[in-house]
Amino acid sequence: xxxxxxxxxxxxxxxxxxxxxxxxxxxGEVGNSWRRERWDSLRLLTPNWLTRLPDHPYQGPxxxxxxxxxxxADFIGGFAAASRAPVRTGTEVTSVRAAAADGQGHGHGHDxxxxxxDQGEIRARCVxxxxxxxxxxxxxxxxxxxxxxxxxxxxFDYTGPAALPEGGVLVVGGSATGVQLAAELRRSGRPVVLSxxxxxxxxxxxxxxxxxxxMQASGVWDQRHDEVDDLERARAxxxxxxxxxxxxxxxxxxxxxxxxxEPVGRWAAVRDGRALFSGGLRNVCSLADLKMERLLDTFxxxxxxxxxDDLTDEPQRFAPTRVPASARLQLDLRGGEIxxxxxxxxxxxxxxxxxxxxxxxxxxxxxxxxVVTDSPGLYAVGLPVLRRxxxxxxxxxxxxxxxxxxxxxxxxxxxx
Amino acid sequence: MTTVTNGxxxxxxxxxxxxxxxxxxxxQFTWRASSTWRDGVHSTTTVRDFFGLGEERSHxxxxxxxxxxxxxxxxxxxxxxxxxxxxxxxxxxxxxGVASVAQNRxxxxxxxxxxxxxxxxxxxxxxxxxxxxxxxxxxxxxxxIDADASPQEIEALVAQSQKRSAVFDALxxxxxxxxxxx
Numbered sequence: 001x002x003x004x005x006x007x008x009x010x011x012x013x014x015x016x017x018x019x020x021x022x023x024x025x026x027x028g029e030v031g032n033s034w035r036r037e038r039w040d041s042l043r044l045l046t047p048n049w050l051t052r053l054p055d056h057p058y059q060g061p062x063x064x065x066x067x068x069x070x071x072x073a074d075f076i077g078g079f080a081a082a083s084r085a086p087v088r089t090g091t092e093v094t095s096v097r098a099a100a101a102d103g104q105g106h107g108h109g110h111d112x113x114x115x116x117x118d119q120g121e122i123r124a125r126c127v128x129x130x131x132x133x134x135x136x137x138x139x140x141x142x143x144x145x146x147x148x149x150x151x152x153x154x155x156f157d158y159t160g161p162a163a164l165p166e167g168g169v170l171v172v173g174g175s176a177t178g179v180q181l182a183a184e185l186r187r188s189g190r191p192v193v194l195s196x197x198x199x200x201x202x203x204x205x206x207x208x209x210x211x212x213x214x215m216q217a218s219g220v221w222d223q224r225h226d227e228v229d230d231l232e233r234a235r236a237x238x239x240x241x242x243x244x245x246x247x248x249x250x251x252x253x254x255x256x257x258x259x260x261x262e263p264v265g266r267w268a269a270v271r272d273g274r275a276l277f278s279g280g281l282r283n284v285c286s287l288a289d290l291k292m293e294r295l296l297d298t299f300x301x302x303x304x305x306x307x308x309d310d311l312t313d314e315p316q317r318f319a320p321t322r323v324p325a326s327a328r329l330q331l332d333l334r335g336g337e338i339x340x341x342x343x344x345x346x347x348x349x350x351x352x353x354x355x356x357x358x359x360x361x362x363x364x365x366x367x368x369x370x371v372v373t374d375s376p377g378l379y380a381v382g383l384p385v386l387r388r389x390x391x392x393x394x395x396x397x398x399x400x401x402x403x404x405x406x407x408x409x410x411x412x413x414x415x416x
Numbered sequence: 417m418t419t420v421t422n423g424x425x426x427x428x429x430x431x432x433x434x435x436x437x438x439x440x441x442x443x444q445f446t447w448r449a450s451s452t453w454r455d456g457v458h459s460t461t462t463v464r465d466f467f468g469l470g471e472e473r474s475h476x477x478x479x480x481x482x483x484x485x486x487x488x489x490x491x492x493x494x495x496x497x498x499x500x501x502x503x504x505x506x507x508x509x510x511x512x513g514v515a516s517v518a519q520n521r522x523x524x525x526x527x528x529x530x531x532x533x534x535x536x537x538x539x540x541x542x543x544x545x546x547x548x549x550x551x552x553x554x555x556x557x558x559x560x561i562d563a564d565a566s567p568q569e570i571e572a573l574v575a576q577s578q579k580r581s582a583v584f585d586a587l588x589x590x591x592x593x594x595x596x597x598x
Contacts, residue, residue, distance in 0.1 A: 198579075265588070266589075268589040268590050269589075269590045271590065276589075276590045278588045278589045279587065279588035279589075280578065280584065280585075280588040280589070283575055283578040283579065283584075286571065286575045287575045287576075287579060290568065290571055290572045290575055293568065294568075294572075326554065361440075
């Protein structure tokens with residue numbers, strides 16, 4: 001196992017249950033990225049009653065609350081301890097390669113994997129990559145054209161508003177990260193412009209329940225990777241515009257506009273020190289409004305057929321996104337209006353240590369439901385829509401881990 | 417699903433999408449137009465050849481487009497103004513998108529009409545006010561669609577058509593343009 005985050009530890013739990021000898025290698029400490037690579041105010045998008053790992057539910061006093069990043073790390077640490085996972089912390093994997101088979105290899109041509117770490121080498125019949133989907137912030141290529149006077153931050157550098165100079169902030173990206181940072185920075189008194197392309201709009205609560213209760217109950221989240229219409233698209237979907245707060249408030253573009261955040265279209269280019277934004281803001285908002293309505297229709301249809309009688313709240317519909325009549329198409333980055341650019345433009349996994357040719361032309365791992373079919377014995381967990389829509393959420397790890405371990409067990413037994 | 421006949425061969429497009437996923441070089445097209453000055457602000461532009469799927473290709477016939485300015489610009493009005501060609505491109509591109517998406521979603525269209533309106537402050541091109549841009553202030557497209565679909569489905573058709581439109585993208589996002597003297 002590479003990575004002692006929630007996904008890797010869930011796999012470890014099932015491997016232990018199947019009596020399979022294994023090790024969990026962790027570059028830092030258990031739940032490392034939650035401790036070191038997240039901003040101060042971050043909380044889980046999922047409510048606590050949904051936050052569970054195999055045989056390890058949330059048992060605190062606030063089932064409707066949302067864990068902070070440190071609480072998530074503690075929760076994962078508690079799970080590692082309870083499962084007595086064989087974790088080696090402070091062990092960074094520097095290379096994974098196929099170990100040459102003895103004699104002339106044919107067929108798969110390798111005999112397990114050689115894992116190099118900064119603490120020595122390990123030979124393994126199987127390797128499960130659980131190093132996360134968000135290792136490296138993705139930033140557009142035109143960042144180099146920004147004037148030197150602009151301070152730039154990624155979510156990895158960002159801790160909170162106090163870390164920023166005074167003055168205007170351009171937040172780039174309309175996912176959960178982008179809307180959360182835009183709201184927090186605006187509340188700190190700074191003028192905030194939010195540049196957004198396609199995004200996923202969701203209300204925090206719907207008909208009196210957390211919207212993620214609906215995702216869970218209606219079965220949307222359980223939709224499998226082999227049932228999704230366009231898997232590539234589903235895997236590339238930005239995170240929904242949600243935040244976990246005690247008020248359970250919605251944080252869509254309308255809420256941000258209410259706070260005084262100025263939305264602009266997708267940032268397309270920099271020309272002569274000016275940021276140029278797409279004129280397509282209205283359409284990306286229409287797409288998000290329509291998609292949200294279709295999802296709510298799905299929930300209502302499910303509720304008509306299956307919901308308990310205690311679901312008394314009536315269906316709701318929300319106002320369309322109040323797109324400004326004329327959103328700005330350009331902004332002078334040298335004029336002083338914007339002091340800081342925050343890149344909330346997504347993340348990607350880091351596979352620099354993976355010396356097995358299983359990445360596609362865009363650097364993504366080629367796998368079928370976590371099974372890296374091009375390299376038998378290699379697996380992955382914790383990637384978007386790995387086996388189900390819920391794959392990257394904490395509670396989504398359990399079903400994926402169980403099924404990946406089933407496949408792995410079969411492989412070790414010579415069944416695949 | 418009932419058979420929908422919007423006349424778009426969606427299967428061919430879906431097949432092409434699959435093939436080109438694995439062959440990005442074949443997906444590289446070059447569209448061309450050749451223009452000749454006539455007199456005044458009148459020019460004639462012809463379009464026939466293009467490059468795509470790895471080789472030179474031609475339309476079945478050459479198309480000829482006259483461009484001029486209207487009489488209020490003290491010109492002879494031998495054709496529409498160049499900026500109006502952008503409206504032609506946008507309307508036809510979005511309409512093609514609506515038909516294709518409808519076909520793909522099994523929605524039978526009966527009629528699709530649209531009007532495109534581009535507001536233009538000509539003080540920009542005249543150099544009368546340096547704060548006014550040369551191009552459109554904004555563009556508004558209004559579709560009237562009669563189809564076997566709910567209003568919400570029709571909204572979604574039009575939104576998806578914009579999302580996949582070449583001309584919508586070319587107008588709403590900056591493009592690197594090089595103009596040189598041969």
